[in-house]
Amino acid sequence: MNFNDTPDEAKFRTEARAFLEANAKRRTPGSAPSRNVDRDDEVIKTAKAWQAKKLASGFAAITWPKEIGGRGGTPIQQIIYAQEEAQFVTPPGVFDIGLGMCIPTLVKHGSSEHAARFVKPALKGDEIWCQLFSEPVAGSDVAGIRTRAKRDGDNWVVNGQKVWTTGAHFCDFGLLLVRTDPDVSKHKGLTMFFVDMKSKGVEARPIKQVSGGAEFNEVFFTDVVIPDSQRLGKVGDGWTVALTTLMNERLAVGIATGILGVDDFLTLARSSDIDGEPAIRNGAIRDRLAQFFVEAEGLKYTRYRMWTALSRGETPGPQSSINKVVSGRMMQDLGSLAMEVMGEASLMTGEGPGGGAFQRQWLGAAGFRIAGGTDEILRNIIAERVLGLPSDVRVDKDTTFAELEAKRSKR
Numbered sequence: 001m002n003f004n005d006t007p008d009e010a011k012f013r014t015e016a017r018a019f020l021e022a023n024a025k026r027r028t029p030g031s032a033p034s035r036n037v038d039r040d041d042e043v044i045k046t047a048k049a050w051q052a053k054k055l056a057s058g059f060a061a062i063t064w065p066k067e068i069g070g071r072g073g074t075p076i077q078q079i080i081y082a083q084e085e086a087q088f089v090t091p092p093g094v095f096d097i098g099l100g101m102c103i104p105t106l107v108k109h110g111s112s113e114h115a116a117r118f119v120k121p122a123l124k125g126d127e128i129w130c131q132l133f134s135e136p137v138a139g140s141d142v143a144g145i146r147t148r149a150k151r152d153g154d155n156w157v158v159n160g161q162k163v164w165t166t167g168a169h170f171c172d173f174g175l176l177l178v179r180t181d182p183d184v185s186k187h188k189g190l191t192m193f194f195v196d197m198k199s200k201g202v203e204a205r206p207i208k209q210v211s212g213g214a215e216f217n218e219v220f221f222t223d224v225v226i227p228d229s230q231r232l233g234k235v236g237d238g239w240t241v242a243l244t245t246l247m248n249e250r251l252a253v254g255i256a257t258g259i260l261g262v263d264d265f266l267t268l269a270r271s272s273d274i275d276g277e278p279a280i281r282n283g284a285i286r287d288r289l290a291q292f293f294v295e296a297e298g299l300k301y302t303r304y305r306m307w308t309a310l311s312r313g314e315t316p317g318p319q320s321s322i323n324k325v326v327s328g329r330m331m332q333d334l335g336s337l338a339m340e341v342m343g344e345a346s347l348m349t350g351e352g353p354g355g356g357a358f359q360r361q362w363l364g365a366a367g368f369r370i371a372g373g374t375d376e377i378l379r380n381i382i383a384e385r386v387l388g389l390p391s392d393v394r395v396d397k398d399t400t401f402a403e404l405e406a407k408r409s410k411r
């Protein structure tokens, strides 16, 4: 493990910090920027303007090759930039899914024409992408999707429903996983397309969240026509294409930053009272704080291990799963304790540090523990790949999807 930047990494960090100092406001403890992406057009406009600025300064796509508009940098530079950006107030990440997952999938599995048409507008922030994978009966087991595409000459006709699609209401394009053959095993009958979200027959319906926002959608497809030229990869090879997206997702959630941590809680505990004394002097609070500190240190070194691997040009192992399982729970517990310290004020969504940043963190933590792999799925990965325990039972491996559906409907 190496905790220090190499000279090149230090130079890049200085450059990134200078860009951020010149273009954004430094965040103060407790004032985590809201990463919520709701239905506010102004928020989208601000995010687009920020993205264009990042592109002009070489920070929009750090690891992408120069030929497609990237910086040609390293994954560790990407992480350094994310670490630095987390210390500033920046618009919500409306491009995270598109640039982190969809466009890399398009570049890897699409044609050179696809790349020439779609990469630049996405990088510049002119076009936003979403991920249309999950369905009401297929989330952790995404290969169980039912949305069907049937061939019709040079086109495909799509019918079905997706759910939890982040940002579908403001996105221009979506990466769409569909079933094209139900008569083979579930992983083999899938095909990947991209779809224009303004196509006839695509309807995004908002899902209202406990926080009051509505970042997600159910997306219905009714006889939506998609040209075969919008297929990514071969017919029936959608699972391979989806794995590219999911690998990128795992890495992205593993390095997620921009949440309130121990320092933010310390600031709150120093400035709040319990029984007429500063909360920081309360024994029970100090006990919990010590536990958070230990966990945060463990996470820090787990991340260092991951970043050292990246810095050496290696692919990080399942550390990102460990990181997400622990940080998701900690995010929720820390938000909850902060709200206890705040007392009644925590019942108001806009009250307290950062205009309700702890409340937002607590409300959003449950979703964070599900998105990009639930706690249980990540524990399965850790059990199998780190601890070498026997693998999860997969009873449906040698059955066709149609047979699975028939069995399901008899239950």
Ligand SMILES: Cc1cc2nc3c(=O)[nH]c(=O)nc-3n(C[C@H](O)[C@H](O)[C@H](O)COP(=O)(O)OP(=O)(O)OC[C@H]3O[C@@H](n4cnc5c(N)ncnc54)[C@H](O)[C@@H]3O)c2cc1C
Binding pocket: 097, 130, 131, 132, 133, 134, 135, 136, 137, 138, 139, 140, 141, 163, 164, 165, 166, 167, 366, 367, 368, 370, 371, 372, 373, 374, 375, 376, 377, 380, 392
């Ligand atoms: C904030 C957020 C954003 C999202 N954005 C998107 C998006 O943009 N696009 C998209 O396509 N999807 C998105 N999703 C959906 C997300 O991918 C799924 O919610 C996730 O994969 C879990 O699937 P599910 O909700 O169907 O739960 P299920 O898979 O039905 O799981 C239900 C419960 O069973 C457990 N479980 C399932 N399988 C196993 C197993 N093998 N072993 C042990 N336990 C198991 C799970 O851990 C969970 O507790 C988003 C979700 C959230 C919360």
